[in-house]
Amino acid sequence: MLYPIENKVREVKNLCGIWKFKVDENNVGLEEKWFERPLKDAIPMAVPASFNDLVTDEKVKEHVGYVWYERDFIIPDSWDDKRIVLRFGSATHHAIVYVDGVEVVSHKGGFLPFEADITSLMEHSSVDKHRLTVALSNVLDWTCIPCGEVISKEGEGYPEGFQFQETYFDFYNYSGIHRPVKIYTTPKKYIEDIVIKSEVKGLSKEYRKEKCCSIEDYKKLEKSEGLTAKSAVVKVQIQSTDAVKAIMVLDEEDAVIAMETKFRVSEKDGKKVYTTEVQLEAPTLWNPGAAYLYQLRVEGETDVYTESFGIRKIEVTDKQFLINGKPFYFRGFGRHEDSDIHGKGLDDALNIRDFQLLHWIGANSFRTSHYPYSEEQMMLADREGFVVIDEVPAVGMCFWDGQQVFGGNRVNDETLNHHLNTLEEVYQRDKNHPCVVMWSVANEAATHEEGAVPYFKKIIDRMRSLDDTRPVTMVHTSGADGDKVSQWLDMICVNRYYGWYTDHSHLEVIGLQLENEMKRWYEKYKKPIILSEYGADTIAGYHKMPAVAYTEEFQCDYLREFHKVFDQLDFMIGEHVWAYCDFQTKQGLNRVDGNKKGVFTRNRQPKMAAFLLKNRWN
Numbered sequence: 001m002l003y004p005i006e007n008k009v010r011e012v013k014n015l016c017g018i019w020k021f022k023v024d025e026n027n028v029g030l031e032e033k034w035f036e037r038p039l040k041d042a043i044p045m046a047v048p049a050s051f052n053d054l055v056t057d058e059k060v061k062e063h064v065g066y067v068w069y070e071r072d073f074i075i076p077d078s079w080d081d082k083r084i085v086l087r088f089g090s091a092t093h094h095a096i097v098y099v100d101g102v103e104v105v106s107h108k109g110g111f112l113p114f115e116a117d118i119t120s121l122m123e124h125s126s127v128d129k130h131r132l133t134v135a136l137s138n139v140l141d142w143t144c145i146p147c148g149e150v151i152s153k154e155g156e157g158y159p160e161g162f163q164f165q166e167t168y169f170d171f172y173n174y175s176g177i178h179r180p181v182k183i184y185t186t187p188k189k190y191i192e193d194i195v196i197k198s199e200v201k202g203l204s205k206e207y208r209k210e211k212c213c214s215i216e217d218y219k220k221l222e223k224s225e226g227l228t229a230k231s232a233v234v235k236v237q238i239q240s241t242d243a244v245k246a247i248m249v250l251d252e253e254d255a256v257i258a259m260e261t262k263f264r265v266s267e268k269d270g271k272k273v274y275t276t277e278v279q280l281e282a283p284t285l286w287n288p289g290a291a292y293l294y295q296l297r298v299e300g301e302t303d304v305y306t307e308s309f310g311i312r313k314i315e316v317t318d319k320q321f322l323i324n325g326k327p328f329y330f331r332g333f334g335r336h337e338d339s340d341i342h343g344k345g346l347d348d349a350l351n352i353r354d355f356q357l358l359h360w361i362g363a364n365s366f367r368t369s370h371y372p373y374s375e376e377q378m379m380l381a382d383r384e385g386f387v388v389i390d391e392v393p394a395v396g397m398c399f400w401d402g403q404q405v406f407g408g409n410r411v412n413d414e415t416l417n418h419h420l421n422t423l424e425e426v427y428q429r430d431k432n433h434p435c436v437v438m439w440s441v442a443n444e445a446a447t448h449e450e451g452a453v454p455y456f457k458k459i460i461d462r463m464r465s466l467d468d469t470r471p472v473t474m475v476h477t478s479g480a481d482g483d484k485v486s487q488w489l490d491m492i493c494v495n496r497y498y499g500w501y502t503d504h505s506h507l508e509v510i511g512l513q514l515e516n517e518m519k520r521w522y523e524k525y526k527k528p529i530i531l532s533e534y535g536a537d538t539i540a541g542y543h544k545m546p547a548v549a550y551t552e553e554f555q556c557d558y559l560r561e562f563h564k565v566f567d568q569l570d571f572m573i574g575e576h577v578w579a580y581c582d583f584q585t586k587q588g589l590n591r592v593d594g595n596k597k598g599v600f601t602r603n604r605q606p607k608m609a610a611f612l613l614k615n616r617w618n
């Protein structure tokens, strides 16, 4: 799915701002057809934003079910001969969208874009002003990802109608229209999709000299790969109803450095697919911390689209993750899209602050735990040279008390279908981002259960069939001995909290337990490992000597114990501290206003551990 852009033949209208908002207290809006008329008794609401932290009424904040959004929009006469598309960057979690009372699209899943072609509706309309209504449900159950369950309780001790949204994941179930809503135009015949895959044919001399390894190592690499140095083949596939005439590659100075006008044309699902490739001599590679972005300009008879891309090579061996031939060690964090007031709503200023802090601390990577982040953030990561493990929202698929999740009436075929569909959507959205080096198909699923085996075989197979250019991983809570699915993964990600959730505050157990366990994973699968989460809740400003749990000193000591082990094991290829920032969760006995494992506060200020990591990572 292409991002909406403006150029000489395409226009974009941004519908962000203040909308009308109404909570569907009794969830009767669909039945009463609220979409047929303007919403009554609505309050103003910001888009994009989570609604939860903007309101003062707890009932609204914690509402389970539908909320309604509405605003007007105008289509200029100058768009009469255009194709008109209404697009949501995301709406959390399940949306039904109406224009002038007519349903135009519905979407399941809260973290990915969806759109509706509203051209014919606009053509047949005589009104000046159109009403856009969104019915948005935040209910999570076992048919969707993330998984959840609405729990009702009755009987003595419970008021009538007592119910709440149970979630089996550790972040607040923020809801709302979280990412921009736009209307964009294309010509009637248009470029629908572009897939760019580049193949590095040998690594450039400059790269070898400046960044990589000794000449000997470089020669070994060249020999083992049988490649000639200094070129790249950029393979392009364009799905288009417009006849494609040419593609051009532009460098960062906007100079055209390659062009092709010949295509192989085939048909897929009744649509024309144009395939071609160009060869680039001495390409500048996209490197972590040194991003270089080319532009691919596709010219059709009437439409034009420009997509940016980077050239880089990813390989995984039994002990290494190589980017452009150089072993890459992941330094960074698991994060959340989360902040005060905005909740999970897109905030460009916040994203800039985050990337500034990530650079400052010496991080080179992060995981989009536990759902795809905004397109705007992915573009920034491309530009800023961050390496991203792109995770789908398959979280909440594990109980820690032995109850089964896969099979029975929990994870079921509907969940599987939604999960498969989400893989497809995230691939469609993020496939051309050079920052994305790997897909994570789940976080902490019960991979020790028999039922997880056929489930994840299908999931991993689908991810591979979608993308043959990136490795696939998933993030584990299960132990090495119990895990039944990692034989299909390219590398292993493990979350561990020794000395915190187990043997609480005993730092002396961390080294031993971590080393033993990491060795077990490696012996079993012979694949490189990232410790994708480790950390301790820490109250900013809380100090004690000697250190005790929750103090800033303890967080530093805690991280240090893990680092000692990482530095000894050559198959460990990364450390992602949990978490980048403090973040909001549901209320819980061990959550005092959220999860406090942040190395930065929720307000993006450093705790002591930030300086420890800065020292280590720089």
Ligand code: GCB
Binding pocket: 169, 170, 171, 370, 443, 444, 477, 495, 533, 578, 595, 597
């Ligand atoms: C985990 C989860 C993460 C939690 C974290 C914690 O394993 O993946 O979502 O926030 O532990 O702090 O408990």
